[in-house]
Amino acid sequence: MISAPRRGFTLIECLVTVVVLGVLAGLMLAVVMRAREAARRTQCASHLHNVGLALHQHQEARGTFPSGAGSASFLWKILPFLEQEPLHKTLIDDRTAAIPLPGLYLCPSDSARTAPMSRFATNYAGNAGVFGREPVAAWDGVFSNEELTPRDVGDGLSHTAAVVEWIVGGGDVSRATRLGSIYIVDDAFPDSAAGLDDFAKACDASGPGGPWPAAVPFKGSYWFRGRLGHSLYTHALPPDHPSCRAAPDLNAITAGSLHGDGCNVLLLDGAVRFVRDTVNPSVWRGLGTRGGGEAIPGTAY
Numbered sequence: 001m002i003s004a005p006r007r008g009f010t011l012i013e014c015l016v017t018v019v020v021l022g023v024l025a026g027l028m029l030a031v032v033m034r035a036r037e038a039a040r041r042t043q044c045a046s047h048l049h050n051v052g053l054a055l056h057q058h059q060e061a062r063g064t065f066p067s068g069a070g071s072a073s074f075l076w077k078i079l080p081f082l083e084q085e086p087l088h089k090t091l092i093d094d095r096t097a098a099i100p101l102p103g104l105y106l107c108p109s110d111s112a113r114t115a116p117m118s119r120f121a122t123n124y125a126g127n128a129g130v131f132g133r134e135p136v137a138a139w140d141g142v143f144s145n146e147e148l149t150p151r152d153v154g155d156g157l158s159h160t161a162a163v164v165e166w167i168v169g170g171g172d173v174s175r176a177t178r179l180g181s182i183y184i185v186d187d188a189f190p191d192s193a194a195g196l197d198d199f200a201k202a203c204d205a206s207g208p209g210g211p212w213p214a215a216v217p218f219k220g221s222y223w224f225r226g227r228l229g230h231s232l233y234t235h236a237l238p239p240d241h242p243s244c245r246a247a248p249d250l251n252a253i254t255a256g257s258l259h260g261d262g263c264n265v266l267l268l269d270g271a272v273r274f275v276r277d278t279v280n281p282s283v284w285r286g287l288g289t290r291g292g293g294e295a296i297p298g299t300a301y
Contacts, residue, residue: 101120
């Protein structure tokens with residue numbers, strides 16, 4: 001009896017199998033990466049939630065939310081309410097920046113930092129208002145040089161942004177990044193609504209290879225200082241847009257994250273929302289004012 005010849009894999013079948021396995025591996029890797037980033041996004045939201053609790057504990061203990069502009073940032077002032085009393089007792093000077101930040105002030109998604117100072121920069125910033133224009137007492141956000149009570153927030157705590165994520169970036173002076181650097185827009189803008197909009201548009205066109213130089217390679221240091229770009233941001237542009245300054249006092253220091261399509265935002269009532277970078281700019285500016293009188297439905301962001 002003659003047995004049937006054995007049939008093995010052909011070269012084409014082997015190649016098809018390898019390709020299929022490669023595609024499956026790629027899909028699995030993408031799923032794993034998305035799952036990891038989702039976990040990091042959730043961790044950042046948890047950090048902001050704890051910051052919100054500390055802000056309200058400060059308000060309950062002392063009658064006001066902490067001020068944010070000046071020699072000490074709001075991040076420094078809430079340390080006692082984050083079980084960081086020993087750090088809070090440290091003398092504030094430039095050497096303080098070399099103290100590793102509490103892990104609560106760092107986002108695991110933004111960890112690729114090379115410059116010495118950027119390694120100690122915070123990923124969370126307080127709302128100074130729309131453009132952060134002088135004088136500081138005129139800032140229309142949550143953190144200025146004055147302490148606020150809930151009654152001072154005419155728009156309501158649930159419709160006012162308090163703290164957001166921002167991208168620190170690598171911190172390499174020679175390699176500016178679109179979202180991690182602060183650019184200087186060397187142009188004149190009229191002191192009018194149209195002039196402010198023109199500044200925002202010019203800033204939005206900034207980035208590596210663009211018309212404006214990057215003056216600061218990263219945001220977040222010195223985190224203990226209450227200054228724009230150190231611990232304070234503005235609402236001139238929505239999340240994930242470039243950051244810029246223009247003389248004499250225009251500031252678009254933007255929120256953002258590496259989570260994709262937006263960033264976590266802590267509202268002053270303690271709720272944390274993920275706001276898309278496609279949010280209407282007027283809605284985003286409305287969230288940046290504490291008493292602008294804007295009617296912002298929760299579905300708008």
